[in-house]
Amino acid sequence: MTRRTGRRSYSAASLARHALSGHRCWPRAIPEDRPRSGYEVVIIGAGGHGLAAAYHLARDHGIRDVAVIDKGYLGGGNVTRNTAIVRSNYFLPARGDIADRSLELWEGLSEDLNFNVMFSQGGIINLAHSTSQLDDFARRANAMAIRGVPAELLSRDEVAALLPRLDISSSTRYPVVGGLLQRRAGTVRHDAVAWGYARAAASLGVDIVQNHEVTAITSEGGRVTGVVTPHGEIHADRVIAAVSAGSTRIAQAAGLTLPVESHVLQAAVTEPLAPVLHHVVTHGLVNFYVSQTDKGELLLGGNIDGYNTRIARGGPSPLEEAIRVLVSMFPSLSRVRLLRTWAGVVDMSMDGAPILSETPLGGFYLNTGWCYGGFKTTPAVGELLAEMVATGTTPPMAAPFALDRFASGRIVPEEGHGPKPWMYH
């Protein structure tokens, strides 16, 4: 197998050059690799997290003997099914730090990857529907300020000025009393994240192997030795599992039982409209969030269906609820037609926080439990996983998310519902 080095860069000059040949000769952006018999590091799962980890291993640590292996096509999992929201308005420092670091990385990512990920920083507005909720937002804004992250508490009039279409009358179903604004938040084009990381990692020498499902993990003397796919065994000194919906199964293959359950989350887009909404807006009582894509579609999301499932197709009630709330917030949008709905199976953890950790199996690392909030942290997760694997140590930012926190009682309860994953967001 030939090693790819260097990157054929996208630029104004390359665009002009390829225009001369009518854009018929663009090189393949991402090669189709067959796996070799062994690698220094094998990453299971070509989602955003796995691909970002491969990119940082190659770029920051010079570890290029790496394969990312996916059972389907690259970016076929939750990285391209999410509602694309990127923010860091968390209360707990552990959740905030990793999201803050990601925001920094998102801001430079298009340049880093030489691939436009279309980060639109329109800001996020969380609506408050009672004065006690506004007090809670003030507490959250203060926690953010302590981390040095700007957030603004909004009065009802300020909300109304930013969201002219929002029904703020006192007769609406859920009257609005104020809000919390993080201006640096926004949305990122999620497909571009998968493709951009894959292309950048491949150009640094990483193999990206699609259509190879990992069915078993091999080990010897308490240390991982590789993975098995229907096409044979692939040796590896170290293995990262970043498989979201596949986490329980992969963990079982490694002899582990996880504090994680599989649930389904749906999303939907409407037909495209002229610009009507510049922020991501979240409702404060019903779990509902909406933004407008660059194409003009309204992108809607709500709750998980609420019971364990492996079926990536949800029932009608969470979507009905999302649409009811949308219409109560923005009555002028009631005639807009729904275009498309879809779903993804998400890895819900018992405290609502992720697991980013070494495991009792030596050399085997787990990245899971991201519930429905793992897209926003894709860049920092990649950086942290790479550092963990390259150095064999746990960076401070990852330490709170150790797998053993459940046994020791050091859980990370941002929402604090107890071990009821169907209640987490």
Place this chain on the structure above:
Amino acid sequence: MLVITCPHCGPRDVTEYSYGGDASRARPDTTGEVDDATWDAYLYLRGDPAGPHLEHWHHALGCRQWLTVTRDTTTDRILEVRSPAMGGREP
């Protein structure tokens, strides 16, 4: 939509029920003496099977009984429903 047949009320949409989670784990009865690993297993570790899953459902908008349901998580087919009188357990 998922339909669960309540032994008392008959077939009802999932929107009448509220979920109570995995029903396969029993709370350790010697609460004062259990070690961390046993608590961890009871509180946090889940089988999360791809297949039959034993789970609690509360018929909140019906008879308000806790039902113990076996449902296949890969097909949503309900395999068995038991009320407390039929040996089902409350969470």
